[in-house]
Amino acid sequence: MGYYDKERVRGFLHNQDGIIVNDFGEEVILRGWGMGNWDNPEGFMLGTQSGFGLFEPGKYAPMGRMDRGRSMDQILRETCGTKYAEEFWKRWRRLYLTEEDIALLSRRGYNSVRLPIRAGSFLYEEPGITYNEDSFAMLNDVLDWCETYQVYAVVDFHAATAGQSGIPCDDGVDNGQHLYDDEESMERMFLLMEEFMRRYKDRWIIGAYDCINEPISMTPRREELTPKLVYFYEEMIRRCRKIDQKHLFLLNGTQFSSLTYFFDHEFDPEYHNWGISLHAYEMVVPEVASLASVLRICREQKICLWMGETGGRNEHAWQTTMYEILAEYHAGYNLWCWKTVEGAGCASILNFNVPDEWHLITDYAINGAAKPSYEHAQAIWDSYLECLAVDKCKENTQYHPYLLREGNFEIPAIGYNALPMDSHRGLSDLPNAAGYRLYDRFELVYEKGYHPEPAGFAAPGPIKHPRDHVQLQLGAGEYASYTIREKETYTVSVTYCADKEVKVQAAIQGETLFEGGMPPAGEKVTSDVHPYFAYETAPNTLERFTLGTVTGEGILKIEVLDGCARFGQIVIRKSEK
Known part of the structure; x- marks a missing residue:
């Protein structure tokens, strides 16, 4: 049962006939938590709104107020000013995910962490190609901590350029999937990923790249756009492999990363180092029959499976059953989400409380109430940042026994x-x-x-x-x-x-x-x-x-x-x- 052992967190991860192994040929099953809200905030984990109620498939809807990082940034600028907002993000990312978070995750028995990032944090949304060096410096620190505490990092391209999902977590401007229709946006995404390959091709602590989160969800255009997603994956891997021949790619299916039928051919013809990232929550019946179609694809293509996003608040019976079935088929899991606001409604290890006056920000942003003064608003946002430290959070220890058995x-x-x-x-x-x-x-x-x-x-x-x-x-x-x-x-x-x-x-x-x-x-x-x-x-x-x-x-x-x-x-x- 050593496939969870910390001693196996060493060397690059590879797909070997459907099993993930390290450089030493040892099987590694990834189990861990996702760092949502850190680089890619979402309203329901911030203490505002989810935004999902706004979106009806086939009906246009702009982004909500404070339902994603993009609109959170807009509210920051409205309430605190542009200069404050720019500095705020540097502080937010470094306070939301700290060395103590990674250390605690490791101490609790997990061997991996999923790092959801948004393209706009690393590639400025402006003419030309200009990278945000502060974001890369921040990620470098996180990777160093992962090495220190023997935790594989899965870099998750959660929010691609222009939006790939049609839901708030892709940080798009609306509920469209513009990545597939906008040639410039797709090219910018390729360039960003190539930059990641250049910078991190020798960082073995990156266990895999998770590409791309929940593409083509909640849209009547799924059949139309799926071939474009297939092209994106094939071209992405072709271009990335010219720079990085070592890292594992885990590809997401459509419709909340649940439909995987189109993975019916080789996506990495030279290196065959890829697999499927499947998402499943408590709505999925925890039995082999629920996984049969994707397991069959993995067996036919000789590729690995990873449940890259899962969870369910207090769903202990479901979790301990489903994740053991996954392990029996050499698949790991990653729960959503490590740290959230109290009452977010999802599985989480750390919960924080918002500042007493947080409602002044949300009432303004969502209900049209009076805006606090710049000085007052800045004080509220500063107080929010102070709530994020591990020692200020409540740890939900009840999950660990069921997940780890x-x-x-x-x-x-x-x-x-x-x-x-x-x-x-x-x-x-x-x-x-x-x-x-x-x-x-x-x-x-x-x-x-x-x-x-x-x-x-x-x-x-x-x-x-x-x-x-x-x-x-x-x-x-x-x-x-x-x-x-x-x-x-x-x-x-x-x-x-x-x-x-x-x-x-x-x-x-x-x-x-x-x-x-x-x-x-x-x-x-x-x-x-x-x-x-x-x-x-x-x-x-x-x-x-x-x-x-x-x-x-x-x-x-x-x-x-x-x-x-x-x-x-x-x-x-x-x-x-």
Whole structure:
């Protein structure tokens, strides 16, 4: 299981028949966080607005007020003046992402960071080609920190020249995808990327280039523009390879980096050092079937896969299931987003609070209220900058155990390992009623008293969590396996219900942990509110049974020898020293 180890953060990364390896031939699976808001701010992470409500596919919409870096810059100039705005960005980028951020990310067990950048920060938007040396100096510092703390940096071209996505995160002037229609803008993007190749061709700490974020999203022109995106990728790699023959390229599909069908041929003919960057959030069902099409493409093209953007606030069951499936297929993940304003609504490790008078800026920008004086506005923005330091933020530590599978965490019983194929065995001759992981022949049943909405997993409105109410039923001869990465001593328990005594064998790494009878156990139906999602009920309460104590990581296998039981969770609790 060493593919996450910090000791493997050494040397350039390469695609090797669909697996990412370093210069020493060691497999590396990237797991980490994205540094959104740092060089490419977005309204919902600033404490203003998302801007997504403005955009209807096919209907023109200009950028919103304070929904992206470009409009944030405009508000800065209106409230504080041009000179202040120019200096502000230098301070913002150096205070939002600091050495302590990278050090903390590394200490928490992650081996990579995604660095979303906007083209306008590095290439001035004016006639001619003039690069912003301060931005490159800032990036150089970040790369140095990444080397110091053994963290691969994935440079993410999040906001291309002129806009490539049609949504606020591309920092465009509106909801158009002008990169593909404007020859000058596309050429400027090629030139910018060539400049990155010249400056960083020997920096192995750049694990990959992530190109380009969520292209051609929310538009009826997707079929029309996709061939232009294909051309962009092919020409980009052709030109970049004349300068840099070493770095890995990870290419995004269309429609929020989810449609990948056009990666059906070689995009890097000389070096074959490329792969796919897939985006998926909690709306995607966490099972192999959801990944089948992209996994098949990767297998056919012999290219690697990376889930370059993912997350979901408090979606711990989803995350620990989906990311383990990815690992089994040699794919890593990167969550959005490392640091955000409190209440942004996305997964985040660090949250900061805005200054008390921040509403004076947002009321002016969004609601047309009176503008604070220049001096007053500058003081408010200065106060905002003071909120960004790591020691001023609240750390959300609850994510780490589920993402890393270390410490105290639970694995849904239905979140069993997908591979190898003999790591699980179901014997049912009917598809399960829950409609989840149908190919595995397990009986997955809804808990007592729970009835899903007719639309099932695709119900409109707030995202529902029917899988939180699904139990894994195991009968004689059936078993499932679960990966645990805790390196110290811990206890393994299960929650379950059974009408009669059930005989069970549990083993970890082939060594018997428990073999014997588990007594009959009931199921307590609850009407309590879900601990994370206020609009639905909590799962039923099941009995808990301790299987034993273990030291060191391994794969836990649970098999029913006689009888039948329904399992809710695998519970891991680290032993106190």
